[in-house]
Amino acid sequence: MKSYTINEINDVLKGELVGHTTQQITGPEELKKATNTQITFIGSTxxxxxxxxxxxxAVIVNDNLTLEHKENCAIIKVKNADLAMAKVLELFNPESPEFEVDIHPTAVIHKSATIGNGCKIGANCYIGKDVVLGNNVILYPNVCxxxxxxxxxxxxxxxxxxxxxxCIIGSHCIFHTNVSIGADGFGYRPSDDGRGLTKIPQIGNVIIGHYVEIGANSCVDRAKFSSTIVGDxxxxxxxVQIAHNSIMGRSCIMAGHSxxxxxxxxxxxxxxxxxxxxKDHTTIHSGATVGAGSGVMGDVAAGQTVLGYPAxxxxxxxxxxxxxxxxxxx
Known part of the structure; x- marks a missing residue:
């Protein structure tokens, strides 16, 4: 089990240490559940x-807040307790699942594929024709x-x-379980005889930038032509659903079910x-915010916050x- 002294933790946070604890700190926890060997945080009055x-x-606290001192308890004052706690969580982050071999014998890899140095490919993965994996890519079991x-x-x-x-995927990305990248976009039109629907071919691709993280069961569909793009x-x-031919700029955030x-x-x-x-063919300009549950029917100006349905x-x-x-x- 990982554990740290309060001084070792503050060496990472570089905050103002008030008081002291002799306890070895075994992990972070929320205020109500924390034990006497855990560190917590307070970011709001x-x-x-x-x-x-x-x-x-021990507690990490925004430096504009005042807390009562306790015996054998330390307070670390920082500018932003949420960001500081992220660093503490990184300290206690458990190791990722281990690979017994770098490339599992059940993985199917086309002879034309290029596999970079340090790659790890798990059981039952499939890698197709002319795929290129850069260095140190990790594919956990059952990835295609x-x-x-x-x-x-x-x-x-x-x-x-x-x-x-x-598809073109950047470096340092994380795709969680059951993500779909590059499935057909949703394109149909009524057939000439009016008795059914005609599928519109989707012949484009998906381009994803660097340092992108995509949560479980989210979908980024390929473009009808050209590319669906997710920026760095x-x-x-x-x-989350990102439909065909959508373009996301840099450092956008999309919360669940949007x-x-x-x-x-x-x-x-x-x-x-x-x-x-x-709505389709809508532009939301840089720095804008769309509130939860809103339905955007038209363009949103830069820096604007919109709410409601219609927003x-x-x-x-x-x-x-x-x-x-x-x-x-x-």
Whole structure:
């Protein structure tokens, strides 16, 4: 089991250490559940009242908050307790599953594929024709990478993920379990005889930048033509849908159950809340935020926050909600 002294932890955080604890710290935990060998954190005034009853031997706290000192308990003051706790979690992060051999004998690898140095390929993986894996790529068991796909250095792909043909994946990405990259976009039109639907071929691909993380059971569909693009540094939650020909800028965030319809464009740093849905051929400009559960039917200006269904500028929507609440009381 990993354990650290309070000084070893603060050497990483470089905060202001107030008080001291002689306990070896065995891990982080939330305020109410922490034991006397664990460290916790407080990033908001609403949690200060819980500190009195917490058994934690150490706490990371925003430097604008004041806590009561306790015996044999240390306080580390930092600018941002959430970011500091992320560093502590990294210290205690368990090791990833081990590979007994770098390339499992049950993996099927086409003779034309190029496998970089230090790659690890788990049981029952499939790697198709002309696939290129960069250095130190990790494919956990039961991953499929189809023909002519390229995956950059240090990318990690967890079990059940399928990466379809001709996709281009950057370096240092993480795809969690059962991600789908490059499946056909959803394109149909009524048939000439009016008795059914005609499938529109989807002949493009998916391009994913560097340092992208995609959560479990999320889908990024291939383009009808050209490419569906996910920019560098984007973070995508579980159960997210990114439809054909959508383009995401750098460092966008999409929370769980949200979705982009076809040909949506996101600028840099856009935040999409959980269960929000974005209409096709819509542009959400850089720095904008879409609130959870919202339905965006038109373009959103840079830096704007929108809420509701259909989504409107946040302050205007809040005024409408207040007015409706008052009507209900009249």
């Amino acid at each position: 609403k949690y200060i009242k819980q500190w009195a009853d917490s058994k934690a031997c 990478v189809f023909d002519e796909t390229t995956i950059g250095d240090f990318t990690i792909v967890w079990s059940g993920t399928v990466i379809r043909e001709r 540094g984007c973070k995508i939650d579980n159960l 979705g982009l319809a076809g040909s949506v464009t996101l600028g840099d740093g856009v935040i999409i809340g959980g269960s929000a849905s974005i 409107q500028e946040a302050r205007e929507m809040l005024k409408q909600w207040v007015a409706m609440k008052r009507l209900g009381k009249s």
